Amino acid sequence: DVKVTQSSRYLVKRTGEKVFLECVQDMDHENMFWYRQDPGLGLRLIYFSYDVKMKEKGDIPEGYSVSREKKERFSLILESASTNQTSMYLCASRAQGIYYEQYFGPGTRLTVT
């Protein structure tokens, strides 16, 4: 079974702090994604990566950056956390090729106070 893990289920940070959210997948997937989910807005894509050291902006990249130094790990960085970044953050991975479903991690609920 594909497993996507995220470093924390719940996180509380202060405004202005630098925040790292880590995601690891164990299926050698090329593609990895970071979404945020907010009530009434659904899932919105922040960034994705299709290979090591490669990244592409999604729909809402402002205030975020990402890092993919190893194939299995994709990190989301909030350079200076703000209260409007309080949200559920979901990581996903997907293989390149004909089998296209995405596998999601359990999510990290981040609260910025």
Place this chain on the structure above:
Amino acid sequence: DAKTTQPPSMDCAEGRAANLPCNHSTISGNEYVYWYRQIHSQGPQYIIHGLKNNETNEMASLIITEDRKSSTLILPHATLRDTAVYYCIVRYNYGQNFVFGPGTRLSVLP
């Protein structure tokens, strides 16, 4: 990616079949239909996908109309653990992203 329309909520009695509809009238010939679900406070879970033929796996069946403008996800014997938000998504199979709409909140009632 084509837009989908789903009812915001549905109820189903435990042990009965849950039939979740999805309209995708602007779907193009090479777009697939995917279904995911999200149980409260968890990440979305893949259920099934198809192009034009009906599909079945251990979780569910997917029925796609001949004109491909709508589909139905069938959970044959719903249990309380099937209570979740169900998302219908259509996309190119070579696209990078899944776009999740508001979905259908299915409540399975004892």
